[in-house]
Amino acid sequence: MSAEPAPSGPTGGITRDEVAHLARLARLAVTDAELDVFAGQLEVILGAVARVGEVTAEDIPPTSHAVPLQNVFRPDERRPGLDQEQALAGAPAAEDGRFRVPQILGEEA
């Protein structure tokens, strides 16, 4: 396992190694060429979005949903979901009424 790349501070700098690490976390097998392009572009974007730090907001509560609703429940009544055939209809591979997938947690370098 490679060492964790040194994190950059929240000032906009993002290294190529960091982009590679994030891509691994996000399960994206980016190419070397993409890493070069993305690192540059993300650096520019991060520089722009870091502006949010300019706003004094210590006592401001965060908003995750602008039109907030609470405790949206429905009666606990059964209703039909997808049947097995429907659920498997888009499967890349299916067998015996199940999704057929490659082994989980294979050996990673």
Place this chain on the structure above:
Amino acid sequence: MSATDLTRLSAADLAGKIHSREISAVEVAQAHLDRIAAVDDTVHAFLHVAGEAALASAAMVDERLAAGTAPASPLAGVPLALKDVFTTVDMPTTAGSKILEGWRPPYDATVTARLRAAGITILGKTNMDEFAMGSSTEYSAYGPTRNPWDTNRVPGGSGGGSAAALAAFEAPLAIGTDTGGSIRQPAAFTGTVGVKPTYGGVSRYGLIACASSLDQGGPCARTVLDAALLHEVIGGWDDRDSTSIDKPVPSVVDAARIGAAGDLSGLRVGVVRELGGEGYQPGVRSSYEDALRQLEKLGAELVEVSCPHFEYGLAAYYLILPSEVSSNLARFDAMRYGLRVDVGASAEEVMAATREAGFGPEAKRRIILGTYALSSGYYDAYYGQAQKVRTLISRDFAAAFEQVDVLVSPTTPTTAFPIGDKVDDPLAMYLNDLATIPTNLAGTAALSVPSGLADGLPVGLQVMAPALGEAVMYRVGAAYEAARNAEDGGPVISRVPEVSA
């Protein structure tokens, strides 16, 4: 009426003629399918055209009318183009991405179901930036859509297909989604009308998620009244969307009709100081100033208001959106649906190879950005801080709406730009959304209505309303539209050139 004439009519007019049985829904559907066949090789608004199904649906409407049954809705029999981000059991749904190429959903979206129940003829699915991320439709995995006003230019995005279909007269109605401006900006670029309802106003069940706290489906049309009619079909509470608002749909059709009478006396219109000044194309600014004068002539009182945190909107948005996207797009893992690239022995390797092959560059950028913004050590400074800015923007709106009934601005800083101009410059692309983003962050409502042309290209006026305040927004939009049309001798869209190959 000739087929060409049918494609130039508004949805309201078509509905009237179909319901009085002057023409059949099948004739109308066929006329639009013929139009699509004639121009869509050039425009590329559609990813899928459902000819047989559309004609069958139209035939059923005709049968029911012939039997004396009342029309299923005021829009029964009228054709519509549906953004390919809503699930449809009988048509592929790709969200503009290779990762869902050919995917057939096992269920209809609520919006889809409501359109069908209303007797609307769904002509097909329209092109879009992949997973609704983009402002030009150039990030579609299936090729760009071209702006009918100038086929070397973009129609806007992410809903460029829906807007272009309207402007090319391929459909009188369309459905889009708006997360940061993806309905309104294409409307501005194509001389059409586009509405972002209040967050929670239109069900997101079956809407392939981009950013769950920002996404909102909405009506697109060539007139404000048509948009209002469509709004009333698709809007309203849905018990399958826990973010949907359990209140009646605002009476937007009534509001549009009242507005068209042209009296805005007593209405206070807020001109947002932070939107519409520097950085906006001169032709856009002069069209906007003209619109402001028009609103005053209609009796509105213009009030300058300041929304100081709007200038942080873009930064907050491009942190919140990628964060939510990185989470929402994690479901595309090659296991249960969509593309699978069988490279590697483990599930993780297959996932990584599949997502690499199936996602385009903008999707990847935003996933990586979101993963970064949410990661430990950066969460507070980026995502956490962006959420606080979001609160401040909501407060800016609330304060403004205490002084005025609606806010206005130009919809976009520029008119439609040439294809290829910004596709390699993400930040330049993001600037398209300057004026539209604050509304999505606050969850309030807004629409874009054509305000004229600048160097032959359409300009849009944005009207913003408080949450659930759509009625006043439609009233202002309709009043302004009527006044604009009267002054120009016809709607802006009537000046669109014939689509050139």
